[in-house]
Amino acid sequence: MKKYIINTIKFLIYLSIGAFLMWFVYRKYDMQEIQNTLSKGVNYWWILLSMVAGLASHFSRTIRWQMLIEPIEKRTRITNTFFAVMVGYFANLLIPRMGEISRCGVLSRYEKISVTRLIGTVVVERLIDVVMLLLCLFLVLVLQFNVVVNFLSKNTDFSKVSEIFTSFWTYVVIAGIVVVILVFKNSFAKSAVFFKIKGLWGKFSEGFLAIKNIENKGLFIFHTVFIWVMYFLMIYVCFFGFEFTSSLSPLAGLSVFVLGSLGMVAPVQGGMGPWHFMVISSLLMYGITKTEGAAFALIVWSSLNAMIVLMGIVSLILLPVINRSKS
Known part of the structure; x- marks a missing residue:
């Protein structure tokens, strides 16, 4: 009961911070103007395709995580691993940074494996993600140097x-x-x-060093690249859903994706507020008005997080059902 109360308080605190940041970002915008912008027409088939790309990235992350777990524990069931990943994303929308621990706890419960070793593998994943984000940022700096410098000079x-x-x-x-x-x-x-702590560190280290014992390293690299290509497409395909962004280039999509990803670092649910600010500001660099950028950010963020909420709830429902016979 005490833990439930503490988690509820955490959720309310982070939600309040996120709500404040959303208000702070959108306070100067006329919501009627945003509504008028959206009323001009949004092709939601492109938004749906963006959600499919998101699901593809999550499934690929599932397989990559399996490859990290197998050398130190055993090969986990694909359904349990996928649902654990989706629960993790869902948990991050409740309490930021809780998802990494949550998905390890869920998989440990249903696969009967060490949660500490799983945490080690997740740390490896996050380090790889940081490297990939830095590589994407490097590409943007090289290919869009003048545009990015102009953006940073005005916003930092x-x-x-x-x-x-x-x-x-x-x-x-x-x-x-x-x-x-x-x-x-x-x-x-x-x-x-x-x-x-020393004993826990030993198990954690096993999970952290699991990457050395992966059998098919080529496949591991493929999934790593595929995940980030899908992340990029989650943003870029949405450009075609709006008339004012449909003519933007893939390089513009890369810039919006990378700078938006930097906004996700903020410890609020789904980057609520900072992500919107970064996306609106980066679209402004390519001639998109603030109102149009605000409308774009609102629809894209809402749709992608709605997918995570839906899949998170479905995963929580199905996990005990598909594992009933094992229990």
Whole structure:
């Protein structure tokens, strides 16, 4: 009961933050103008195709995760693994960053395998995702350098960021942490908590290093690239659903996708607010008006997250059903 209350409070806090950021981004827009923009016509077949691309990326992620798990545990059932992935995405919409733990917990429950090792494999996945995002960002910087520099110069205050690294108090905090670690290092190393953490770290390391033992590394790389191509298509195909974005190039789609992905880093449900801001701002670079960009961001974000909510609920319903005989 206590855990339920804590999670409810977390959900409400993050939802409040996300709602505030959404209001902050859209506060200057006339919602009637956005509605008029949408009333000109939206081809929802392209939006549906975007959702299909999203599902394809999630299925590919399922197979890639199986490939990481198999060397350290066993080959998991594709249905359990896919539904666990979808539950993870759904959980991230409830409490940001909870999805990674949630999908490990779900798969551990139904496959009877170590949740700690699973967490190690998820960390590997996230590191790979960071590398792929950086590669995509590099492509944008190379191919759209002038456009991106113009965007950053108008939307980022570099001086405030640099102040964090040059502040006296930053170094004081770092020094304080180092002193505390040195003082309590020996006593902590003899405690029961240390040996518990050491045991968990061993299992975590097995999961983290699983990538070395993957049999078909070529297939693993294929799925990694495929996932990110589908991520890109989730945004780009939506361009054809709106008259004002239908003529934009794939490079514009890449820029919107990458800069929008940076907005997803914010710890709010589905990047609510920051993602919209980044997408609207990046579309502005290509001559799309703020009202049109706001309408585009609203429809695309809502449809993709509606798909995650639907699949998350379906997964929660079907998981105990398909595993009933095993139970």
